[in-house]
Amino acid sequence: MIPLSILELARVTEDVGPGQAINNARDLAGHAEKLGYHRIWVAEHHNMPGIASAATSIVLAHIAGGTSTIRVGAGGIMLPNHAPYIIAEQFGTLERLFPGRIDLGLGRAPGTDQMTLRALRRSPEASDSFPQDVLELQAYLAPAGREQRIQAVPAAGTNVPLWILGSSNFGAMLAAELGLPYAFASHFAPDMLLQALEIYRHRFKPSHQQARPYTMVGVNVIAAETDAQAHRLATTQQMSFTNMFRGNRGLSQPPIDDIETYWTPMEKAQAMRMLARSVIGSPETVRAGLEALVQETGADELIIVSDVYHHEERLHSIRLIAEAVGLKPA
Template identity: 75%
Template sequence: MVALSILDLVRVNEGSGPKQALDRARDAARRAEELGFTRYWVAEHHNAPGIASAATSLAIAHIASGTNTIRVGAGGIMLPNHAPYVIAEQFGTLAQLYPGRIDLGLGRAPGTDQMAVRALRRSPENAENFPQDVLELQAYFAPPEAGQRLQAVPAAGTNVPLWILGSSTFGAQVAAELGLPYAFASHFAPDALMPALKIYRARFKPSDQLAAPHAMIGVNIIAAETDAEARRLATTQQMSFANIFRGSRGLSQPPIDDIESYWSPAEKAQAAHMLAFSIYGSPATVQDRLGELIETTGADEVIVVSDVFEHEARMHSFELIAQNITPVP
């Protein structure tokens, strides 16, 4: 079976705050480690009150401090928002503190709205420099050369593994050209998944980091004892998408019994399109549908998004996934 990992949105629930969200993430990573998941990633989002991982490197440090063996990282850092030198310093520090456990996934989208982009003091045109910025960042992690006057301390020599993230074919081309692992955001942007994977595999050039293509796909998975209960838990995520369409990025809401009473037909259609790669069901349902998806895509790794309001229900979902779909190292 393919490797299984987790992408945590670090959602802030109604009735709680960012501290509780970050602590739940650390607890969830500890449980994921016990269950045998390969890696635990968090992502950079800004100006989103319902997501607590804006300072992504700090969130990673908090999670890594509560675990021992699971890989922890960014899925991802939106590189146009930052100088590569600063990201190298941050993730080099993480690699020194948690050697052999830090991943750095890189995206070229801003991960926010234009108002926050201006507040970050970065230009939208920075995205055009993404491939060059990746190479610059990679160089900072390499061992220093004799006479090198500029180093990203303490990143030099840590060789933090880089991933390219994407929701279009552009990221696939970059990952293939640079010989890096590729993660596709099919958990919210399913349209270009198959073309992107085809391009990535066809054009892949081996590198010092990676000898053969390694493709990860994002999949929304919620497992419960019954299909009906899993579908009920999934209404939290469905309401979040409906709220985004309404221009409201609020806190995570508890599940409801009838999602049809919450969203309009247009919102339902739009959410269904974006959430096409979502599996909600009993262990048997999850196993069957995920097996079909892996066979169709040939994915080497699946990164699971379980946007569940109740922490214990989310942990139970992880347990059911791990118990019924055996990951490989």
């Protein structure tokens, strides 16, 4: 099986506050490390009460401090929200503290709404300079030149590996042009997955960081002892998507017995379109689903979202997934 990684959302629930959510993320990372997962990434979101990872670099430091070998990174930093210089300082510092373990995935979406974007003191047009900002950030992470007057201390020379994240052809083309690895967000925006991967591979130009194309595909995976138990656990994520359509980005809710009593037919259609790349079921079902996804996409790596409400059940889910695909424990 190809490498398997985890995208962590630091979910705040009706029973778990932000501090415990972040500690749960650290605990999950420790379990994932022992199970043989390759990396754990944390996403930047703002003004979302149900997600506690807004201060992404701080959360990553907490997670990295509780682990020793698993790669830790951003999946991703929404670069239009920040000055590239500041991100270089933050992730260069992480690399100095945890050498050889830090990844920096970059996206051009704001990761929030327009009102919050104004609170961040960024304009919607900031995303227009995303390609130039990526190059600027890359330069700050490279060794400083002899005459270079502005250095990102202590980032210069760390060469933190960059990734381009995307859910459309734009990210695929940029990753290919810059010769960077590419991660597609098919766990919530699956429509253009195959087209974007084809564009990326066809247009890829080798770089100092990456000699050949490297793709990572996002997928929702929830495992339990039986298909029925897993589908019940999946109602937590389905309710979260339904609430998003209703304009209610609240706390994560515990699973329910019958999701059909929660959403309307239109909400169901919207949610299931976004969650189309989901593998939910027993270990046998999960194994077959992930093998089929790898065969279909040719992915070099999968990054899973296992959005399960109760922490112990989520730990159980990632263990069953690891065993299903034959990960080698550390």
